[in-house]
Structure formats: structure tokens, C-alpha cells
Amino acid sequence: MAIRLANNCSNCENLLDGNLCTKHKVIVNAHYTCNNFEMKSLDERNCVTCSRYEESDCANPTKAAPGMLCASWAPQTQANA
Template identity: 60%
Template sequence: MAIRMGNNCVNCKNANDAMQCKIHEVKVSANYTCDQFDMKAEIQNERNCLTCLRYEGPTCAHPQKAAEGMLCSSWAPDTAA
């Protein structure tokens, strides 16, 4: 099962740092989403060996084949934005 970003207020560019919605002018949280949801542009989805937490580590599923640009079903993000 892949892990994906949710279409919720935490990932919406309409929510400011204080989790106040600029559209609805209310306090929001990760439990909310709406029809005006607009994904933050900063979120990246660069899924390859170089961005994988397991790359060159003991839990890498394919240590002999892992390389830049390669994708696999065991990919895990090395950082979270």
C-alpha cells in the first residue's frame, strides 16, 4: 500500500501557518477538506532511490540494483515536507 498526501487543510495553500483558512476564515486542521482545496506547490513527489529512506541501508529491498531514477514498491520518503 502506497502512502500519499491527503487532500486536507494541512496540504492546502489556503491554510496559513496558524491553520486559519483564508477562504472560509475559520480555524482548520488535518481532519478537514473542502471543495476549494488547492494543493501546496511545495510538496514534492520525487520517488526514486536517491530520495528513499532505505537507499544503501540494511532494509533496501534491492541493494544490488538500487540506482538514481529507479523506482520500486519498497520506496519510503527520506524526508517529509
């Protein structure tokens, strides 16, 4: 079975904290996608850059590893608005 990152809003570089799409100025969720989807750099979004990595609130503690990504990813630092 091949495992790939989904073409959805949670992997789109237009998504800000709070699920705001900067392209369309609307609130979205992880299941949405559109024709303006732009994949975030894999170097930016993975377990190592997640604030939950190796913490008690990690959704997948036995699978979390550098280079992996799940739907519960959370940034280590908040973006400045």
C-alpha cells in the first residue's frame, strides 16, 4: 500500500492557524481542497516540527517519527498575523 500526503487544506500552504484559507478568506477544514491547492514544503510539516511530538497529547506516539505527518499536526510556534 502506498502512503502519500493528501491533497487537502491541512497540507496547503494557504492555510493559517485557525483553519483560515488566505487565498479565499474562508474557514475550511482538513477534508476540503480546491484548484488553488499549494502543497506545503515537507520540510516544514512533519512530526519534528509538531508541538505534540514526543508529548503526552501526540495522536500516534508509537508511529511519530521525523518525516511523518498526521492530521493532528500542530505548529511549534504560532504564525504572526
